[in-house]
Amino acid sequence: MKALIIEDKEYIRKGLINLLQLIEADVNVLGECESVKEAVIVANACKPDFVFLDINLTDGTAFDFLEQTKNLSFKVLFITAYEEHALKALKMGAVDYLLKPVDIDELKVALTKISTASITDQKKQVNVVKQVWNNDNSNIVLSLHDSFQVIDLNELMYCESDKGYTTFFCNNDKKHMVSKTIKEFEQQLTNANFIRPHQSFMVNLKYIDKYDKSGLIHLKNGKQIPVSSRKKESFLTSFLRLKK
Secondary structure (H helix, E strand, O other): OEEEEEOOOHHHHHHHHHHHHHOOOOOEEEEEEOOHHHHHHHHHHHOOOEEEEEOEEOOEEHHHHHHHOOOOOOEEEEEEOOHHHHHHHHHOOOOOEEEOOOOHHHHHHHHHHHHHOOHHHHHHHHHHHHHHHHHOOOEEEEEOOOOEEEEEOOOEEEEEEEOOEEEEEEOOOOEEEEOOOHHHHHHHHHHOOEEEEEOOEEEEHHHEEEEEOOOEEEEOOOOEEEOOOOOHHHHHHHHHHHHO
C-alpha cells in the first residue's frame, strides 16, 4: 500500500516510519507533510492508497485537507493526541483511529483493518469523526493516570496550564490535572464558549462575574485571572457580546 504521512510534528512522523519498518509492514511511504497546503499538493501528485492523518496541522485541520482532496480515492487512518474525540468517535464506529504515542500492536491492527476496508466505509467513518470533532461540545474526556475522566463543560469554570500540565477547575470544587498543554484543548473549548485571555488560562464565559479594567477577570467563585495585553481586544469582544 502506498501511504502519505500528514502530521505537523517531525518526531511523530519519523517514529511512525520506524514502527512501520519494525513490523515490516507492506507500506511504501510516499512522503511526509506537516501542513494542509503541502499535503494537498503531494496527495494530488502521488495519489496514495491511504493517509496517516493528524487532526490539527500547521495551517488548518484534517478536514480542510479532506475537503480539498474529496475527489481523490484514498483511505484514512487518523492519528491524534485528543483522547476525548478518539473515544467518542470509536464508540460511534470510526474504527480507524490511532492515539499518540502510537502503539505498535494497535498499528498492526489498524493496518489490517484499513487494508480490508472499502472506500465507501472509510468515507462514512471520516464523516463520523468530523461530526464528533465539530459538534460535540457538551463533554470533554481527560486521560488521567489511572482512568478516563468525563467532565461536563457546563460545570468547568476554567483551565490553567503550567510547565506542560493543565489543571481543570470545576464548579463543584473538583480539579483534574493532565500532562498536556492547554493548546491541545483550545479548539474544543473555544467551540464550547470558552475564551483564552492569557497564555496560561482558558475561561468559561458563563462563570465571569466582572472584568476589572486594570486587566483582571473576576470569576463567580472569587478567582482572579489576568488578561494579557495581546488578548485584551479579543477578550472584550467576546465578553461584551455575551453580556448584551
